[in-house]
Structure formats: structure tokens, C-alpha cells
Amino acid sequence: MSDTTLDFTDRVAVITGAAGGIGGALADLLARSGAHLVLADLDEAAVRARATSLSGQYPGRAIGVQLNAADAASIDELIELARREFGRIDFLVPSAGIYPESLVADTDDELWRRVQSINLDGVFMLIKRAIPLMPAGSAIVNLTSVAGHRGSMGHAHYAASKGGLIAFTRTLALELGPQGIRVNAVSPGIIDTAMTASARAAKGDEWIAATPLRRDGTPEEISATIAFLLSNAASFVHGEVLHVNGGLFMAG
Template sequence: MGDITFDFSNKVALITGAAGGIGGALATLLARSGTTVVLADLDAQAIETRAASIGEQGGSALPLPLDAGDAESIDRLIGEVRERLGRIDFLIPSAGIYPASEIDQISDEQWRTTQRINLDGVFMLTRRALPLMAEGAAIVNLTSVAGHRGSVGHAHYAASKGGLIAFTRSLAAEVGPRGIRANAVSPGIIDTAMTAEARALNGAEWVASTPLRRNGSAAEVAAVIAFLLSETASFIHGEVVHVNGGLFMAG
């Protein structure tokens, strides 16, 4: 995929999970398109490095450490963004974990941790970010094919992502009248660190059941997110866009 760009000059984006594969690819694309990107992640060193690299390429990036499942940490993040940048045009909560265990092996604690980071964290961030978002702003959540059809060995993850689909639709219904758009992307199997272990176990089977016969790249997901954030998608709202090479086809 070539180096696409959008006209996002003077926009401010808050990306969580910005040290990761999809969040990182999105940060690079948005920064190249003129956006000031706030890079939030648990991995403080990785976002510092990414911000420096964006800066070297002429972009503007602000790295801020975050525990996406912790209300106080989110309060600190939003407080800093308010003080230093004053507003949020694009909100992309991409931080997430993908634990593996069959249901009879998932501890109550593992279940709660997964919901806390993948689902509660998105709600807590969204509620705190909304006061900084005005008409024309846009939100894109990261759900998953697992949220539509379930996932053997990942029930806690699938449940968190299914919850996010319902949250995104509810959010869209509430913020639409304010001129804020909210959508989600639903990736299939994407080559990032998150899926490395599972791909080592199931990779061949997953590729065989994907009609395009390959996994996706983080850049391919980032491009769809950027499109949804852009004015080109100005009438797309409350939608879940699949980016999965045909692995799962649904309305």
C-alpha cells in the first residue's frame, strides 16, 4: 500500500495503543496528513521513540503515558490534552489486549481485566474526551471479527469487542445530533504483535479461510480509519466497517 494522505491540517487526534501496530500505523498516517497526534500507551518508551520519528519526518506528535483501563490515568491524559492542545478532533481508542484461554480456564480476574482495558477503558476515555470534542469531530473504535462471531479460546476478548459494537452504536445515536460522528472498524487477522502468538498456532488455517488468502497489514486498517475520520465519510455514522479480506462477511 502506498503512502496515502488526507487533508487533516490543524486537526488534533488522540490515539491510544499508539505504540502498537494499528495505532502506530494510524499515527504515522495522520501525522503525515497534517494532524497533531497525541500518542497514548502503556509503553512510554515506545511512544517517545515513535513521537521522535514522526518529528524527524516533519510531523507533530505528543507522547503521553496511559493505562487505558485506569480512570485516574485517563483523567491525567485528558487534563494534559486540554491544557496543551485545548481540543480533540479525532478520538481513536486502539489500546487493547488479546488474552488466550478457554472459558473453563479464564479466571474472574482475567475476565475483568479484559473488560476493564478493552471495554470500560473506551467508555471512560470517551466520556472524558467528549467535552473537548465539537461539531465536526469524529470517533473510530476498534472492534474485531471476534465481536461478531465469537472466538474459541478468546471469549473474554470477543465479549469485550461485542460490547464495543453496541457501545459505538449507542454513542453514535447520542452524539450524532451534536455533529460528532462515531463509527467502528472491525479487523480480521492483522499482522501485528497482538496476533503473533495466535498466528503461530492457527495462522495457516486462518489464511486458508480468508478469501484473499493472506492476513491484513496495520496500514490497511489505518487507511480505513483515516477515511472514516475524514470529511469524505461525512454521512457514515454508527457503522461497523469490516477490514478482513472476506474472512467474515456480514451486514
């Protein structure tokens, strides 16, 4: 019988976007549950502060490092750091992302490319480089979005990147399953983080009215779902995209 607890003692997790709402909440949860962490973000001061704070509170080690998730050389440095410090990666959660607002008619090629380069290309580059360090029993959770299933007015670049991530997640699950690496994705609805602050200010009431639970989600609710998918409790969950949106997607 396999162990189905959420105990992450001495497991090694790499989280990008770890200065942000969801990545930060996940870092807190995994640290509380005994994991060692490599936390990466463009915002170096914030990610280092989070790592220092977690290292001071919990037994696991937490290292904070600057990362440009769209840059191959920066990703190489992150992977080399994980290899040097821990020798392996048990859990990989690419949570770095951007969510600009722009109608297709107003989107220039550069903005389109920037969104894909962080939200989609960056995830490919990170996972590809991490795979050699991931043993059997390790797990990847990608962050897609309800926008990737449904589209999102004013966010075609973002929706396309997240839709691409769904297809990428499923394909990775086919390719990595035989070597014992599980791959899943979480697809959040509207979550109360800095990413959605301006959109929530403009459309928040409308979104809440469309959400059967009649509220936004919290980063902790997303990180709890990610932790479940990383854990042995989800040991036979593979190639899935788990909706966490208070019923928004189902309600249509």
C-alpha cells in the same frame, strides 16, 4: 459542497495503543497528513520514541505519553494534557487492547475483568472524558473485531469486550450525532501485529485458508480505513461498523 479530502492539517488526534501495530500505523498516516497527535500507550519508551520521530519528520506536533487505559486517573491525565496542549480533540481512536488466550473453563474472574477493563471499560472512560473537548465536526473510531460478531474459540473475554464495543459504538452514534460528532468502528480480521503473533503461529495457515484474499491484513490497511472514517470523505457515515478482513467474515 463539503470538502471530502483526507487532509488532516492542524486537526488534533488522540490515539491510544499508539505504540502498537494499528495505533502506530495510524499515527504515521495522520502525521503525514498534517495532524497534531497525542499518542498514548502503556509502553512509555516506545510511544515517546514514536512521537519524537514523527515530530522530527512532519510539521504537526506529536506528544507521546504513558497511559494505563484501564485506569480512570491515568485517562484524566491524558485528557488534561490534550486540553492544555491543544484545547480540543478532533479525532479520538482508542486502539489500546489485549488479546489473551484462555478457554472459558480456564478463565478466572481476574483475567475476565482485566480484559473488560482495558478493552471495554477503558474505551467508555476515555470517550466520556473526551466528549467535552470534541467540537462539531469531530469523529471517533473504535476498534472492534471479527471476534465481536462471531465469537472466537479461546477468547470469550475478548469477543465479549468487542461485542460490547459494537453496541457501545452504535449507542454513542445515537447520542452524539445531534451534536455533530460522528462515531464509527472498524472491525479487523487477522492483522499482522504483535497482538496476533502467537495465535498466527499456531493457527495462521487455517485462518489464511478461511480468508478469501488468502493473506493476513496489514496495520496500514486498517489505519487507512480508520483515516477514511475520520475524514470528511466519510462525512455522512455514522454508527457503522466497517469490516476489514479480506472477506473472512463474509466467507463464514
